[in-house]
Amino acid sequence: MATEGQVITCKAAVAWEPNKPLVIEDVQVAPPQAGEVRVKILFTALCHTDAYTWSGKDPEGLFPCILGHEAAGIVESVGEGVTEVQPGDHVIPCYQAECRECKFCKSGKTNLCGKVRLATGVGVMLNDRKSRFSINGKPIYHFMGTSTFSQYTVVHDVSVAKVDPLAPLDKVCLLGCGVPTGLGAVWNTAKVEPGSIVAIFGLGTVGLAVAEGAKAAGASRIIGIDIDSKKFDTAKNFGVTEFINPKDHEKPIQQVIVDLTDGGVDYSFECIGNVSVMRAALECCHKGWGTSVIVGVAASGQEISTRPFQLVTGRVWKGTAFGGFKSRSQVPWLVDKYMKKEIKVDEYITHNLTLADINKAFDLMHDGKQRNSDFIQNARIS
Numbered sequence: 001m002a003t004e005g006q007v008i009t010c011k012a013a014v015a016w017e018p019n020k021p022l023v024i025e026d027v028q029v030a031p032p033q034a035g036e037v038r039v040k041i042l043f044t045a046l047c048h049t050d051a052y053t054w055s056g057k058d059p060e061g062l063f064p065c066i067l068g069h070e071a072a073g074i075v076e077s078v079g080e081g082v083t084e085v086q087p088g089d090h091v092i093p094c095y096q097a098e099c100r101e102c103k104f105c106k107s108g109k110t111n112l113c114g115k116v117r118l119a120t121g122v123g124v125m126l127n128d129r130k131s132r133f134s135i136n137g138k139p140i141y142h143f144m145g146t147s148t149f150s151q152y153t154v155v156h157d158v159s160v161a162k163v164d165p166l167a168p169l170d171k172v173c174l175l176g177c178g179v180p181t182g183l184g185a186v187w188n189t190a191k192v193e194p195g196s197i198v199a200i201f202g203l204g205t206v207g208l209a210v211a212e213g214a215k216a217a218g219a220s221r222i223i224g225i226d227i228d229s230k231k232f233d234t235a236k237n238f239g240v241t242e243f244i245n246p247k248d249h250e251k252p253i254q255q256v257i258v259d260l261t262d263g264g265v266d267y268s269f270e271c272i273g274n275v276s277v278m279r280a281a282l283e284c285c286h287k288g289w290g291t292s293v294i295v296g297v298a299a300s301g302q303e304i305s306t307r308p309f310q311l312v313t314g315r316v317w318k319g320t321a322f323g324g325f326k327s328r329s330q331v332p333w334l335v336d337k338y339m340k341k342e343i344k345v346d347e348y349i350t351h352n353l354t355l356a357d358i359n360k361a362f363d364l365m366h367d368g369k370q371r372n373s374d375f376i377q378n379a380r381i382s
């Protein structure tokens, strides 16, 4: 039955309140307006940022909402003026938009885009500042401009990347967030050179992708730091060459690393979201040139600190969003690299579940003991 122009009623996982289990509801999804695309989501993964917003610690978290931002699907219909995708196209929604027209996009200096960010930050669509989701007339907020924990979602046309129709959507959904973030932190933000010594704090999906990126960039030593020693076995497969558990040391972890590396690492990456670790990651960098990249998302109200002398003496503190990748332009390129077996994706998946089991997927994400390996779950939605 043709659905174009119709309201679609489908299943979605609704976060009614912070920290309360998601509820599978029948949700009405309005047709796309001008500049919008309605996507049938086939597969979505979970990211820790979904859990962070769900926890209530995200200042941009609004409830009730439909979370989810790491997914793949097929375009169901498009609104007026949409030219770059059409029904039937295989797509990856991109929480980081790319309009190619705004000050940010034209700067050549950043992958951030300003076109829809103010609307996506308050859970609505740009066109009429309203949500396309509702339950019996009550609006449900969008999240990160993607809301992929729904069988259908509406996104801005600047927030959708058209990908190779032959790519397996149950795998490449992971290219919507964590894997590109880690790879890009190394390739785009830090620009790690061959021979570099790299330290990675936190060996979840993002940290593992940093390791994969650092290995590809030719790093000579890749030091993984995690409070969970079980992470090392898996991390070796992604390129980590040495492992440190801070719990095994009495000295501050930055001192341990400086001692092990003749003065510090060339590049470090904080992939946890812990502001104390962010400081350690900066301070384990080599005097004169060491660069530390903040990848983790810290909760509202948290602040970073260090002695300014750390920067005066040449260390550089940076951050990255989506690994610096331009989403619509480069997500298809990452999909092609996966198809050519140049980057891993399958190896990051630990579980396949149905939408009905989405709370279990979050439990698995939070409870390392129940998992074979400790990164992402691919919660199947169909």
Ligand SMILES: NC(=O)c1ccc[n+]([C@@H]2O[C@H](COP(=O)([O-])OP(=O)(O)OC[C@H]3O[C@@H](n4cnc5c(N)ncnc54)[C@H](O)[C@@H]3O)[C@@H](O)[C@H]2O)c1
Residues within 6 Å of the ligand: 047, 048, 049, 052, 177, 178, 181, 201, 202, 203, 204, 205, 206, 207, 225, 226, 227, 228, 231, 246, 271, 272, 273, 274, 277, 294, 295, 296, 297, 298, 320, 321, 322, 323, 374, 375
């Ligand atoms: N900047 C971005 O664009 C972007 C994109 C995706 C995810 N993120 C953020 O990146 C972070 C990591 O995401 P993830 O999915 O890999 O998370 P994860 O929870 O799977 O991994 C974090 C790892 O850090 C370890 N850890 C926790 N506390 C530690 C400590 N004090 N010292 C050392 N290790 C410690 C944990 O054992 C775990 O292995 C999250 O904050 C997430 O929100 C940012």
Ligand SMILES: N[C@@H](CCC(=O)N[C@@H](CSCO)C(=O)NCC(=O)O)C(=O)O
Residues within 6 Å of the ligand: 047, 048, 049, 050, 058, 059, 060, 061, 096, 112, 117, 177, 297, 298, 299, 300, 320, 321, 322
């Ligand atoms: N809403 C949060 C900010 C969260 C944040 O930093 N998001 C990252 C992506 S995390 C993906 O898992 C990001 O890219 N930010 C840039 C942007 O959102 O434009 C808060 O306010 O603390």
Ligand SMILES: [Zn+2]
Residues within 6 Å of the ligand: 047, 048, 049, 050, 069, 070, 177, 178
């Ligand atoms: Zn994410």
Ligand SMILES: [Zn+2]
Residues within 6 Å of the ligand: 097, 098, 099, 100, 101, 102, 103, 104, 105, 106, 112, 113, 114, 115
């Ligand atoms: Zn833009």
